[in-house]
Amino acid sequence: MSAIHQTEFVPYSPEQMFGLVADVDAYPSFLPWCVGASQVAYGEDRVRATLKVAKGKIGYTFTTDNVLALGKRIEMRLANGPFKRLHGTWRFDPMPTGCRVTLDMEFEFTNRLVAAALSPLFKAMTSQLVASFRHRAQAIYG
Known part of the structure; x- marks a missing residue:
């Protein structure tokens, strides 16, 4: 099992950063590896998100x-895809002049062959996620 932990302070509110991460439909416009995205809400606080990634x-x-x-956390669990396990949590902790954004993710591909093919792409994709959302916030909020 592989794990990713990223944390970064940003000069934006937890609500602003939460809004960017929750807006799955916008991912293809600023994440170069995301070539398709959709989401379907099913309940006030639940969303099913599908991402198509490629390099x-x-x-x-x-x-x-x-x-x-809302404004605090997004917890993700695998519904389907090439993973045996995928679980992640985004946290948005208020700070005096912004917030701390943290991403924790654990993943395991279904088998070694799939892992050999897809793990480099997934690791490259996730290694800069928090920074990508910081750049998105700069572009939108200044």
Whole structure:
């Protein structure tokens, strides 16, 4: 099982950063590896999100069920895709002049062959996620 932990202070409110991460439909406009995205709400605080990711000729689609705690947290669990396990949590902690954004994610691909093919793409994709959302916030909020 692989794990990712990223944390970064940003000069934006937890609500602003939460809004950017929760807006799955916008991902293809600013995440270069995301070539498709959709989400369907099913309840006040639940969303099913599907992402299509690709780099060159390598790509895959996966779906997560997400539980939203408005302005505070987004918890993701695998619904389907090339993973045996995928679980992640975004946290948005208020600070005096902004917020701390934290992403914790654990994942395991279904088998070694799939892992060999897709793990480099997934690690490259997730290694800069928090920074990507910081850049998005700068572009939108200044």
